[in-house]
Structure formats: C-alpha cells, structure tokens
Amino acid sequence: MSRRLLFVVNDAAFFISHRLPIALSAQLNGYEVRIASMPGPAVEEVKKHGFFHYELPLTRSGKNPLSELLVIFSIYRLFRHWRPDLVHLVTIKPVIYGNIAARLAGVHGVVAAVSGLGFIFIAGGLKASLVRTGVKWLYRFAFGKKNLRVIFQNPDDRDVLLNIAMLDPGKVELIRGAGVNLNHYPALPEPDGTPVVSLAARLLVDKGVGEFIEAARLLKQRGVEARFCLIGDTDPGNPATITSKDLDAWREEGIVELLGFRTDVAQLFASSHIVVLPSYREGLPKVLLEAAACGRAVVTTNVPGCRDAIEPGISGLLVPVRDPVALADAIQTLVVDTNLRRTMGRAGRELAEREFAIERIVKAHLDVYKKLEVGI
Structure with missing residues (x-):
C-alpha cells in the first residue's frame, strides 16, 4: 500500500x-x-x-x-x-x-x-x-x-x-x-546594447520596489545609461501591495518599464545584465536562484534570505535595506564595470550548480x- x-x-x-x-x-x-x-x-x-x-x-x-x-x-x-x-x-x-x-x-x-x-x-x-x-x-x-x-x-x-x-x-x-531547474534557466551570454537592470517580484513595498524606483531616478540624474525593468503584478490581498495609482504615476514618469506579470522569467533574465531584489526580508528568494542560474550578477539587501542566496562580493553585491542611494551606487558599479559584472554572473551560475x-x-x-x- x-x-x-x-x-x-x-x-x-x-x-x-x-x-x-x-x-x-x-x-x-x-x-x-x-x-x-x-x-x-x-x-x-x-x-x-x-x-x-x-x-x-x-x-x-x-x-x-x-x-x-x-x-x-x-x-x-x-x-x-x-x-x-x-x-x-x-x-x-x-x-x-x-x-x-x-x-x-x-x-x-x-x-x-x-x-x-x-x-x-x-x-x-x-x-x-x-x-x-x-x-x-x-x-x-x-x-x-x-x-x-x-x-x-x-x-x-x-x-x-x-x-x-x-x-x-x-x-x-x-x-x-x-x-531551480538549471535546464530551464541556462546561462547565456549578455546581450549587446544598453545594460538592462531588472527587478522581478510581487509588487510589494517590502520587496523594495520603491527603493528600486528611487535608485533608477538617481541613476538617470547621474547620467548613467541603463534601462530599468519592473516585472510583476500588484497583490491586492497583501497589505503591503503597491497600488495601481503608484503604477500609473511611474508609467507616466517613464523612469522604469512596467512589464507586468510574466511567465518567461528565464528569457527576461537572459535579456538583462543585472538582477536586483532590495527586499526587506525573505525566506530564500527563488528569483535570486533563477538569476544565479542565468549567470547574472545580483544586487540585493543585507537581510535574512537575500544574503543567503548569493556569495557577497563574489556572485553579487549587498546593500543596506531601505537605502536607495546605496542601491543606486551598487547598480552603477555593475553597469560601469562590465568585467566585474560578468565575473559575478559566472560565479552565480557555479553557485546555482553547486547549491541550488x-x-x-x-x-x-x-x-x-x-x-x-x-x-x-
């Protein structure tokens, strides 16, 4: 039986x-x-x-x-x-x-x-x-x-x-x-062109979505050439959800590209250069495992769960939580330093193969x- x-x-x-x-x-x-x-x-x-x-x-x-x-x-x-x-x-x-x-x-x-x-x-x-x-x-x-x-x-x-x-x-x-299924998330070479910085998550305040938006503003003001993509949808059942009013304002501002809920995350990460998750706390975020598998450098917060999903300084960078300036600085470092970014991406793939x-x-x-x- x-x-x-x-x-x-x-x-x-x-x-x-x-x-x-x-x-x-x-x-x-x-x-x-x-x-x-x-x-x-x-x-x-x-x-x-x-x-x-x-x-x-x-x-x-x-x-x-x-x-x-x-x-x-x-x-x-x-x-x-x-x-x-x-x-x-x-x-x-x-x-x-x-x-x-x-x-x-x-x-x-x-x-x-x-x-x-x-x-x-x-x-x-x-x-x-x-x-x-x-x-x-x-x-x-x-x-x-x-x-x-x-x-x-x-x-x-x-x-x-x-x-x-x-x-x-x-x-x-x-x-x-x-x-993470490594076959479904292959490590492909970075695409040519302007660096793409992606955040993929439920659109919640405690995922650090607001800090991501503010970091994108700061980098635009500094003249850093990059595209910023926000992947995910609001979560009306969660008290921390981003509102449709917020999304409308960001869409009108044009600082980030709002891609909504997507099922083709592997393809989106393949089209990205950097994956960001400035969350306030996690268990162990699957999106960072997927980013590592795809060979993409990561910027995330020094909080439980997030710091456990990377090798700090090796496969990605850690920043203080709720700090858009530090987040912008770390993103800028990886946008400017192509060799560091790619080295971290390779280390991320090795980490995914070894642990995830x-x-x-x-x-x-x-x-x-x-x-x-x-x-x-």
Missing part, C-alpha cells in the same frame, strides 16, 4: 512554482500525493499534473476569528477524511493551522516548510506587535507535535523560531530554497520524509 502524502498550501500557484518538482518526485517514489489549497486559477494546472485537489476556505489575509477557526476545522476534517500518513505544510497559515489540525487529528508525520516569516514580522506599530505576540503562541502550540520536521530556508528564520516557539533543535532542517540545483533540493525533501516514516 502506497504512503499517503498531502500538501497543504495557501495558493495553488505557489505550489506549482515552488513545490511541484518535490510532489512529482514523491509520486515517482511510491507516494500517493494530493494537494489542498484555497480556490484559484492555478488549481486547474494542479489537476493537469494528475493530482487530486481539495479546496479549503483559506484566505490570504483573513481577519475574522470565526472564519480562521473554520479553516482549522476544515483542515482537521480533511485529515480525518483522507488520513494522510504525512502532511507537508507550506506558507504561514497552513504551517500554523495545519500543525494544530494534525495534532488533533493524529496525523503520523508533519513537514512544516517555513519559507519566510512574512509581513507581520516586518511591519511596525502596535497592531503588528500584538499580532506577532499571538502568532508566537500559535507557533509554540503548532510545533509541539512529536513526529515533526520544520524546514527553514535560512539560519536567521530558524534562530528566530527556535527562540519564540521553543522549537526542539532536533526537529529542524535547513534546506536552501525551492531550487532542483535535484539536490528534491532529494533533501525526500530524505526528510523518510525520517518521518518510521512506524507507518
């Missing part, structure tokens, strides 16, 4: 972009794999890959306590109905709610993937502080399950939750990101599953 593995994730699109290779490999290794998420367009793609999908009443930013309790109950009911041997919980709400439900439902083994601590651990103010206190207690209860492994993408997030959640160090695994290849990441996850299988 095959072992039953259930992925619980907020958004099916995130599962497709960050966990699909793991699920497919688990299936090939004898697991019966199913997926549970909130409804959305990407659910059809999940089904096209042959996975049974369960719909959950998850929301991105639900604030109604009764609705959130309903989510926990729905996950609990699903666990009792299908009785998975292992559950793999991905993103903050599934990690917390899914662990609570798993403890109540008696699920044998749980993998909790902490892919970042989220907006609430970045935001300031009294309200955010109160919510953080509640989240800490929820993590503490959620991580009380005995047969549990918590996967972190960087050591800073690991150390935070070891402290606030009283997490047993023996339950911790460190796996550097979601990996999808085969390596998939194997690490399957090894975690095996640790939890004892007694099934």
Whole structure:
C-alpha cells in the first residue's frame, strides 16, 4: 500500500512554482500525493499534473476569528477524511493551522516548510506587535507535535523560531530554497546594447520596489545609461501591495518599464545584465536562484534570505535595506564595470550548480520524509 502524502498550501500557484518538482518526485517514489489549497486559477494546472485537489476556505489575509477557526476545522476534517500518513505544510497559515489540525487529528508525520516569516514580522506599530505576540503562541502550540520536521530556508528564520516557539533543535532542517531547474534557466551570454537592470517580484513595498524606483531616478540624474525593468503584478490581498495609482504615476514618469506579470522569467533574465531584489526580508528568494542560474550578477539587501542566496562580493553585491542611494551606487558599479559584472554572473551560475540545483533540493525533501516514516 502506497504512503499517503498531502500538501497543504495557501495558493495553488505557489505550489506549482515552488513545490511541484518535490510532489512529482514523491509520486515517482511510491507516494500517493494530493494537494489542498484555497480556490484559484492555478488549481486547474494542479489537476493537469494528475493530482487530486481539495479546496479549503483559506484566505490570504483573513481577519475574522470565526472564519480562521473554520479553516482549522476544515483542515482537521480533511485529515480525518483522507488520513494522510504525512502532511507537508507550506506558507504561514497552513504551517500554523495545519500543525494544530494534525495534532488533533493524529496525523503520523508533519513537514512544516517555513519559507519566510512574512509581513507581520516586518511591519511596525502596535497592531503588528500584538499580532506577532499571538502568532508566537500559535507557533509554540503548532510545533509541539512529536513526529515533526520544520524546514527553514535560512539560519536567521530558524534562530528566530527556535527562540519564540521553543522549537526542539532536533526537529529542524535547513534546506536552501525551492531550487531551480538549471535546464530551464541556462546561462547565456549578455546581450549587446544598453545594460538592462531588472527587478522581478510581487509588487510589494517590502520587496523594495520603491527603493528600486528611487535608485533608477538617481541613476538617470547621474547620467548613467541603463534601462530599468519592473516585472510583476500588484497583490491586492497583501497589505503591503503597491497600488495601481503608484503604477500609473511611474508609467507616466517613464523612469522604469512596467512589464507586468510574466511567465518567461528565464528569457527576461537572459535579456538583462543585472538582477536586483532590495527586499526587506525573505525566506530564500527563488528569483535570486533563477538569476544565479542565468549567470547574472545580483544586487540585493543585507537581510535574512537575500544574503543567503548569493556569495557577497563574489556572485553579487549587498546593500543596506531601505537605502536607495546605496542601491543606486551598487547598480552603477555593475553597469560601469562590465568585467566585474560578468565575473559575478559566472560565479552565480557555479553557485546555482553547486547549491541550488532542483535535484539536490528534491532529494533533501525526500530524505526528510523518510525520517518521518518510521512506524507507518
């Protein structure tokens, strides 16, 4: 009888972009794999890959306590109905709610993937502080399950939750990101012409989009010849989203080219010379792994997750967070110094081959599953 593995994730699109290779490999290794998420367009793609999908009443930013309790109950009911041997919980709400439900439902083994601590651990103010206190207690209860492994993408997030959640160090695994398919992101020579500087991300304040825009303004004022491309779309469900009004103003100003949501990131990076991510905090940003695979030098912030995705001074440059002047200076360095830029790009590809290849990441996850299988 095959072992039953259930992925619980907020958004099916995130599962497709960050966990699909793991699920497919688990299936090939004898697991019966199913997926549970909130409804959305990407659910059809999940089904096209042959996975049974369960719909959950998850929301991105639900604030109604009764609705959130309903989510926990729905996950609990699903666990009792299908009785998975292992559950793999991905993103903050599934990690917390899914662990609570798993403890109540008696699920044998749980993998909790902490892919970042989220907006609430970045935001300031009294309200955010109160919510953080509640989240800490929820993590503490959620991580009380005995047969549990918590996967972190960087050591800073690991150390935070070891402290606030009283997490047993023996339950911790460190796996550097979601990996990248090196065949899909080839390292091609830089194109000729004016250097292209690209930022690809959800358009959120805490991705450093505003700092990128201001850095582009500064470089234009300095007479630096470069094109600036902003790749991605707004995220209305996130309180930190850039607004359509902002986009209209930037479009009219003409400082950056707004490319919107794109699925051809490999081609866009191949057409770029530098990839930038001035984020305030990350788990381990997949876009920087993709940039490294494409052989592109990176400028990113010296914060958890971002600094873990590059080799500072070797495959890219680190700048202070929320500092558009330092960001502009670093971009200018790479725009002007072609040899340094290309050397860093080659080092990035070597880093991706050594640390971020999808085969390596998939194997690490399957090894975690095996640790939890004892007694099934």
